[in-house]
Amino acid sequence: MQSTALVPALILGAVLPIVVFLSKMFFTSKKWDPRGKHCFVTGGSSGAGLALAVLLVKRGAHVSIVARNEERLQKALAELEKHRQTSEQIIKSYSFAVNSEAGSAAAVKAASEAHGGRCPDAFFFCAGASRPQFWVEQTEQLMREDMDATYGAQAYTALVASREMVKQGVKGKLVFVSSVLGYFSIVGYSTYSPGKFAIRGLAEALQSEFKLYDIDVHIAFPGTIFSPGYEQENKVKPKITLKIEETDGGSTPEYVAETILKGIQKGKFHITVDFIGNVFRASTAGSSPRNSYITDLFYGLVGYIALPIWRNSVDATVLSHRQEHHEYLRQKGIIREER
Numbered sequence: 001m002q003s004t005a006l007v008p009a010l011i012l013g014a015v016l017p018i019v020v021f022l023s024k025m026f027f028t029s030k031k032w033d034p035r036g037k038h039c040f041v042t043g044g045s046s047g048a049g050l051a052l053a054v055l056l057v058k059r060g061a062h063v064s065i066v067a068r069n070e071e072r073l074q075k076a077l078a079e080l081e082k083h084r085q086t087s088e089q090i091i092k093s094y095s096f097a098v099n100s101e102a103g104s105a106a107a108v109k110a111a112s113e114a115h116g117g118r119c120p121d122a123f124f125f126c127a128g129a130s131r132p133q134f135w136v137e138q139t140e141q142l143m144r145e146d147m148d149a150t151y152g153a154q155a156y157t158a159l160v161a162s163r164e165m166v167k168q169g170v171k172g173k174l175v176f177v178s179s180v181l182g183y184f185s186i187v188g189y190s191t192y193s194p195g196k197f198a199i200r201g202l203a204e205a206l207q208s209e210f211k212l213y214d215i216d217v218h219i220a221f222p223g224t225i226f227s228p229g230y231e232q233e234n235k236v237k238p239k240i241t242l243k244i245e246e247t248d249g250g251s252t253p254e255y256v257a258e259t260i261l262k263g264i265q266k267g268k269f270h271i272t273v274d275f276i277g278n279v280f281r282a283s284t285a286g287s288s289p290r291n292s293y294i295t296d297l298f299y300g301l302v303g304y305i306a307l308p309i310w311r312n313s314v315d316a317t318v319l320s321h322r323q324e325h326h327e328y329l330r331q332k333g334i335i336r337e338e339r
C-alpha cells in the first residue's frame with residue numbers, strides 16, 4: 001500500500017517544483033523600468049543610497065535625493081549629474097531629516113513640487129545609521145535615538161509616501177533597506193538590530209495591506225557595505241563585534257545597489273545581496289513570500305546545518321573576549337576595580 005502512495009507522491013514532489021519554475025519563467029510580468037519614473041531616495045548622499053541614485057539616473061529616472069548634510073548632498077548631486085542620460089531628467093537634492101513625520105512630509109512635498117505636485121513613483125528608504133556598543137553602555141535616550149535612526153528614519157517616510165500614493169492613485173513602489181542584522185543579531189548591535197527587525201515587521205504588514213492599492217513593497221537585507229557610514233561605525237565598534245564580522249566579506253555600495261534594483265525587477269519581496277543573506281532569508285522566511293521554492297530549499301538546508309555551527313563559534317569568540325571585556329568595563333568605570 002505504501003509503495004502505491006509513494007510513487008505518485010514522489011512524482012508530484014519532482015514535477016511540482018518544475019511546473020512552478022516554468023510558470024514563473026513564462027508568466028512573469030514585464031520588468032519594472034525606472035526610465036521616466038520619479039524615484040525618491042532617502043540617504044541618497046552617501047553609500048548604498050547614493051549608489052542607487054546613480055544607478056537610477058543611469059537608467060533614465062528622475063531622481064530626488066534626501067539627506068541632512070547640505071554639503072554632502074551637493075557633492076552627491078554633482079556626481080548624479082555626471083550620469084544624466086537626457087536633458088529632461090529632473091535631478092534634485094533636498095536637505096531634510098526624515099526621522100519624523102514632519103521632516104518626511106516636507107521632503108516629499110518639496111520633491112513633488114518639482115513634478116507639478118505629483119508624488120514620486122518609487123521610494124527608496126536608504127536612510128539609516130549604526131552606533132555599535134555594548135548593551136550595558138546604553139541609556140533610554142540612546143535607545144530611543146537609535147530606534148529613530150534605524151526604524152524611524154524609514155517608517156515615517158513610508159507613512160507619508162503611502163498616504164500620498166493612495167490619495168493620488170499612484171501605483172508605485174516602496175523599498176526598505178534593513179540589514180542581515182534584521183534577521184539575526186550579535187554582540188554590539190543591541191540598539192541597531194531592533195530597528196532593523198522592526199523595518200521587516202513593517203514591510204511584512206505593508207506587503208499584505210498594499211495589495212489594496214497595487215503598491216509593491218520590497219525590503220533589502222544587505223551585509224556589510226563598504227560605505228562612509230561603515231567607516232564611521234567602525235570607530236566605535238567593539239573589538240568582539242569586528243572580530244565576528246570578519247566572516248562577512250562585505251560588498252561595495254554599487255554592488256548592493258545593483259542587486260537591489262535587480263531584485264526589484266524580478267519582483268522579489270525580500271532582497272538579499274550575498275550568500276550569508278540568502279541563507280538567513282531562507283532560514284527565517286516564515287510565511288514571507290519566497291523568491292524561489294527551489295533555491296530556498298537549498299539555502300534552508302545549508303542554514304539548518306551551518307547556522308548552529310556558526311552560532312557556536314560566535315559564542316566561543318564572545319567567551320574568549322570575556323577577560324578583555326571586563327578590563328574594558330573597569331577602565332570605563334562601569335564595574336569596580338576589586339571585583
Ligand SMILES: NC(=O)C1=CN([C@@H]2O[C@H](COP(=O)(O)OP(=O)(O)OC[C@H]3O[C@@H](n4cnc5c(N)ncnc54)[C@H](OP(=O)(O)O)[C@@H]3O)[C@@H](O)[C@H]2O)C=CC1
Pocket residue numbers: 042043044045046047048049066067068069070072096097098099125126127128129130149153177178179180221222223224225226227228229230253
Ligand atoms: N554600511 C553597512 O555595513 C550596512 C548598512 N545598512 C543600511 O543600509 C543603508 C545605507 O547605509 P550606508 O550605505 O552605510 O550609508 P551611509 O551610512 O554611508 O549613509 C547614510 C545616508 O543616510 C542619510 N541619513 C541618515 N539618517 C538620516 C536622517 N535621519 N534623515 C535624512 N537622512 C539621513 C545620510 O546623510 P546625512 O547624515 O547627511 O543625513 C546618508 O546620506 C542604511 O539604512 C544602513 O543602516 C545595512 C547593512 C549594512
Ligand SMILES: CCCCCCCCCCCCCCCC(=O)[C@@H](N)CO
Pocket residue numbers: 129130179180181222223224225230233244245246247248276279302303306307310
Ligand atoms: C553559512 C552561514 C554562515 C553564517 C556567517 C554569518 C556571518 C555574519 C557576520 C556578521 C555580519 C554583520 C553585518 C553587519 C551589517 C550591518 O548592518 C552593520 N554594518 C551596521 O551598519
